[in-house]
Amino acid sequence: MKNILSIKNLIVRFYTYEGIVKALDGVNLDIREGETLGLVGETGCGKSVTSLSVLALVPPPGKIEGGNVILQTEDGSFDLLNQDEKFLRSIRGREISMIFQEPRAALNPVYSVENQIAEVLLQHRRKEFCKSALEQIENDLSKGSYKDFIYKFERKIYQKMLDNPNSFSLRILSRIPIMRRYQRRSKTEAKKEVIRILREMKLADPERVAEMYPHELSSGMAQRVVIAMALGCSPYLLIADEPTTNLDVTIQAQILQLIGELKEKFESSVLYITHDLGVIAELCDRVAVMYAGNVCEIADVFEIFKKPLHPYTQALLESIPRPGEKFSSIEGEVPGLVNPPPGCRFNPRCPKAMELCTLKKPMLTEAEKDHFVMCHLYSGSSK
Amino acid sequence: MGIKSRLKKFRTEMDPNIKELKFTMSRIKKSPLSIVGIVILLFFIAIALLAPILAPPGHPSQRGDPYMMPREGIYPEPQPPNSEHPFGTAQGQFDIYYGTIWGTRTALRIGILVVSGALAISLVIGSVAGYYGGIIDELLMRFTDIIMAFPGLILAMAVITVFGPSLDNIMLALVIVGWAGYARVIRGEVLKVKQEDYVEAGKAVGCSDLRIIVRHILPNAIYPIVIMASLDIGAIVLTAAALSFLGLGPPPGFADWGQMVSFSRGYIYANPQDPLKYWYTWIIPGLFIFAFVLGWNLLGDAFRDILDPTIRRR
């Protein structure tokens, strides 16, 4: 099973007024081809920061300070933390896409839906639309009319866009507002594709939705639009950062089903971040559990639920409310990350803590077949 | 309740405010612009307080009014700075040094009185409009809109022409022009605070409207507006100076910076070859105005940055 993405030993720190927040302290994660990996953890454990680090979009005052994020594509493997901005831009939205928690926040309120989806399509699939625009132009030319000279001009422009998109003359042309009309053709072509994608998202009446503005959409519709934006270029990996947390349960069910189907159709892997264990159980193939900036357990979803190895995972599953039983919760509080506990960060709350746990940080080891744990209880038992 | 427990209650009520205040103070210390602003303002406040010492009144030409600049004789041509008159004398031999020192007092007086007056009126109108809502709100807000429909300086000029030029009328005009802007903001704040539970609680217990407004709503709504208004003092002094410059202010010889520049304008234009000949008559008072307003604006800008919640926690 090939890895699409390998995160090794990722370290991220935030330099704030209150001190240096050691948000990620050596995160290790692998996402395999075609799988849905769930990333679970409490609020503040670093799930979102991890996903943003993959795309190198950690906002200041945060800085990525160490580790590797290795992306495996058909062109080879690349460490995303070592690449320049141009390369990263070609990855974002095309090979790795991201959808966010609050769908309407991810949409710019002053632009229509089709404008925003077309934006990502034109960014990465421009050649396609240039070609179909050229076809359209040939079509118009064959009809022969007084507008022929305009069409010939447009043909030259689109040919140039195909050959040399960054050419100087094109850039100047795009600065002059009136001349931007030439972009009309490729935008029209892109919009057709937008409607097609929206239909795939199971949106009723996609033509009407396309022309709407974000504030006119319900959250369910908005989230579908965001998913459409993310899947528009058939990415290898879709990172979903708690996409259904803010939706009500019925919509949540629909969106989950949609993601499942789309994943098959577009052949993407999914990194699904959530704090809802129920969603994990339903959607994911494997699960990674995070606590306070570390991944403490990764395993197959059935394994995790049947036989959780890490004390934190055990406590989490224990705390799921069941009718007829008393509530149980994990004692203590999530530590502040400016001065995290020494050694294993879970040790103050761990019922099985040993002295070793306060001294040394455990490594992520394979305790059982394809079941990784970061805990001193298991570091002795390796193959 | 005894005094001690009352004090304690007050302390605990205010505590989150105190913490905010401390944070704000620390941010101020970090911003060099605001420190410059504070220094400038302290400088001017010191001058204003020490005016009688720095420039003692009592000259016979003042006829008992310390705000009239003293003059030695009536020779029309301004004299450059010399040992007797450190900043020189203006047309008619008024002492510029004296004028600028006591002008500080005038400026502070204008600023504080106008802001207080505008705040007072706007507090009443804004809170009544916000609290009662409905048609009272509509009427009051339309009225505010109408006042705001005029550009400030022009409305002020209209008011002064009706009542006659003087320092007090400048202040009156600026109060009339100025309350409208604050009233809108106060109304907005009152609307926000009105929703809070403790207002409901107050009503349920049977507090009179006035009591609710004064004791519960205003203290919470007032904090940002007082800050906003005090930082406007710079702009108010600037406008007052402009009005004085146009001749709509106190009479010639009064210790007001704008008036002093206005006084000298004849001498600037009279001499196109060498307009800087009498530089001290207008550059010095103008410099005082500029520095004073700059101090307020620096502080104002820094405060705006600090109080802005979206940028605060960075």
Place this chain on the structure above:
Amino acid sequence: MGLRTFVIRRLLLLVPILIGVSLLIFAVIQVLSPMERAAVYMTSEKDAKNVDAIIKKYGLDQPVYVQYFIWIQQVLQGNLGWSIKQHRPVLTVIIERAPATLELAIFTVPIIILSGIYLGVKSAVHRDKFLDHITRITSIIGWSLPSFWLGILLLAIFFAALGLFPPERLSYELQVHVFSPYSGWVRYTGLYTIDGLLNGRSDITLDALKHLVLPVASLTIQIIALIVRVMRSSMLEALGKGYIVAARAKGLDKNEVINKHARRNALIPVVTLTGMLAAGLLNGVVITEYVFHIPGLGQFAAVSALPPPDLPAILGFALFNGVLFVLANLIVDVAYAYIDPRIRLG
């Protein structure tokens, strides 16, 4: 709702505000003495001698509300009163002087808006770096300068000392040409920059431009701080929004994200500020025209206010200004609705 409906609704709302504005002026008029009130209705020098006739004709002895309607009628017919100092009807003076102020505004407003937006965006993007500090400090300094002081200072340096940019609108010889009835000069618009080209005298255009440099600079320096400050803070707010990260996650170039996404949202509060800009301009023009001896509306206001005051002129002018300002705000509101679809769609 659509843009059209929105505009129509706003136009309808205009009427009560205009009525309110006129009521306010009327209230001020009532405070005046009867002689002065009569002066508000005069249409020629002769009327001054015959105050009783005026009282009869305009019903100044009638109850207040009747007076109001008569006055409004007069206003709508164009009788804004008689300017004592100018010896002409107020409206005539306004029309005559408007081009000078317009010329000033036409050059000042675009400069302020464009450079204000540019500087505001750059300040926000390079927050707390050198450029940001410089921009903020200079704009605060500009805002703190007394308008009259700045004008006089600029004149002293650039006119008297360096001889580069003179005050007034045209140099003396060209003024003679323009005002002489025999020179063949046709006054198309009253703006010398445009009329110069239309009359085939590009030297007049250039001369007018030369005379415009200092007043425009004076106004710009003072007002630009407004735009820069608001643009900067609204840009900072926009840059912190979720759609910025989402746009970058789509692979867009950083500059494109700033210009296309952030800036358009950041412009929204700035558009409303344009109303304040108009006010600042109207205020600033009074002093600037006075200092630079430009025969425009601002100078008219300043001269009329000087004691002894020319009351009808001031009141008529205030009314004119009020209406102008209300219309300007209307335009601003419509522009706001155009940019932000949330407003027009309800």
